[in-house]
Amino acid sequence: MNGISKDNEDGIVYQDLIGDIIKRSEKEGAFEHLKGKGKPQKLDGDLSYNPDRLLNKILKDNNVLPSWIQMDKEIEKRKAELAGYSNEYNIRKSIEEINKKIFNYNLSCPPSAQKPKLKFQDYLPNDS
Structure with missing residues (x-):
């Protein structure tokens, strides 16, 4: 040999x-001495090297969300709260805070998931 x-x-x-x-x-x-030791690993059908897929599987298996998904949930929650506001000052302040969160979200999420900033005019009460 x-x-x-x-x-x-x-x-x-x-x-x-x-x-x-x-x-x-x-x-x-x-x-x-290594035979029969350790826990056998379950292999899925796709054995190709895909680090993103592997990372997503590990995160999912451990119930961990990527930070941008957590930010998205927070933004959507704040937008739902915004719908209940009638005071222009509260609306303006909330939109500013949400837009800051959207800016940070857009920096960390995939390009296809980015969000546009909120426009103040879209949230003004109809009676004004």
């Missing part, structure tokens, strides 16, 4: 020394 030359499809010859060491160690029983 010692550094057997291998020929790849490009015709380049190389020596797989590490692979040879691992194979020799397996034959000599160096890894026998």
